[in-house]
Amino acid sequence: MDTDVRPVAPRRLDWLSNEADRWVGDGILTEDAATRIKRQYVASHAGSLTRVISYLGGAFLGVGLLWLVATNLDELSPLVRFAGIAVIWLALTATAETLTLPRPLRGAFRGVAAMSLGGVVFQAAQSLQVPALEPSLVGVWGLGALLYAYASGGLAPLVVGIVTAMIWFDWQVVASSESTFAGVFAVLVGGVVATATAAQHDRGREAFAQAWRLAGGVLVLGGLFVAAIPQIGDRDLAWSPVLLGALAVAGLLVAAAVILTDGMSRWEVLASALIVPIGLALVAWDPQVDDLGAVSGEAWLSAFVSIAVYVVVAGAVAIDGSVRDRPLLVVLATGALIVFTTVQSFAVFAPIMSGATLFLLLGVLLLVTGFVFDRARRGVAANLSEALS
Structure with missing residues (x-):
């Protein structure tokens, strides 16, 4: 009997054990059959x-x-x-x-x-x-x-x-x-291309879809990160043939995703496309943070809007990763949000408050954000489960 035992990942074994118990409770399997099934597998990290x-x-x-x-x-x-x-x-x-x-x-x-x-x-x-x-x-x-x-x-x-x-x-x-604005634009457009490519792979190449979707998340969150920094540099958008070509390719891929995909895949692509003009608007908004000793009201508003946008986008990426059971997306979104909020806090808020106060406020913000993310994730998962049942 030992020669028939198959090693599997512990998480898969836990899932199988829970499902076997549920099948016994529903009368689909007998206790003896469930036990014999479980004995064929053993947890292994090898x-x-x-x-x-x-x-x-x-x-x-x-x-x-x-x-x-x-x-x-x-x-x-x-x-x-x-x-x-x-x-x-x-x-x-x-x-x-x-x-x-x-x-x-x-x-x-x-x-x-x-x-x-x-x-x-x-x-x-x-x-x-x-x-x-x-x-x-x-x-x-x-x-x-x-x-x-x-x-x-x-x-x-x-x-x-x-x-x-x-x-x-x-x-x-x-x-x-030679334009920072164009560089941010390129990163965000790259995020659209990667996300749309992932959507096309959902119909047969799941592993490839995961890689492209993770790349899309990195590019979208990375582009927004740079776009929201007050001292971004030049704000003149200089077009180039490569950027125009990429924009055309992104448009075609978005159209293909709308026509050929549905459900979450389609909404992911549309959301990534919507983030492009939002990111460009953040780049174009110059709060004039030249004197770190005096932060204007516009700089405060710019920082709060930037953080709000980033929280929403990072939250969407985290929820997407949670619903799809892709922990890397959740880790990416959480880490990006922590780094972004810290950088924004030091860039705008640090000159007018102590370091202790700054980190207290940052901690409260992250705890509240985590609570909201978790509640949203549970709600989406519950609604999805109800819709599929």
Whole structure:
């Protein structure tokens, strides 16, 4: 009998045990059948530990490869350096796709292969005398990682591709427009693109949808964070072809989400699109906080409005994560709110109150916010459960 026992995550085992007890109470199963079902599973953290170790090892290996390329290896010729990193990249890709490996180890190899692709791109650029600080190189890297992710179905290269593509996009926009306003606009538009892409993946690629949705949350909350800082810098929106193209793509993805999706997925996309003009309005609102010794009434109002907007958006992200059972979204929203409120407090309120008073007020605000979030989460979960029953 022991050979038939299957290890599962403790949370899944708890769920199965509770469901089995409920089925017994409803008369669907007998006590004996429920007991026999439970005996086939045992709680185990081995899978999670293997996954963590594999991905950590892959991350260190990938960073090490990029670092190796960054040192230029002056003792070797450019052709030898390029050939060496290309062989490593091909070997990693072949290992991930041809050998029979456990899923965590295969994912780690795919992630390292996607990271080593960056080494190939930058080394090729160096051999062709292309400047290293060129955003297009990061764009090529990101595109290659995304293509590899969708070709292989690997989550790790998808994460590499999303991160590098978003870095390229914002870097390219800021470099071409030299505008902080445009940079914030780019981040918020990127949030719309990521959220809309997640909605399209809800119909078959759940793991990809999770990655894109988390990226959307990071971009939306990050864009609002910068938009609400009083000393944001220039407030002139300088358009660029890349930003216009991204805006067109975002519009098409929003339209597709409205037509092809429904329920929470559609509302997530519409909400992310609504946040773009709100964020731009916060950037355009200049409360003139030049003298930290004298805070104007407009600066107070700007800070309160910014915090209110951020609380609502962060709360929506947290509720979304709670309803979808995605703890990373909840952690992201909570952490973003704490950091944002602290920064805003020091930026606007600190000059006119003591540090102790500041943190007392901040603590009260966070406790009230947490209470409101929890009540809202429970209400949404209860209504959703009632609607589905």
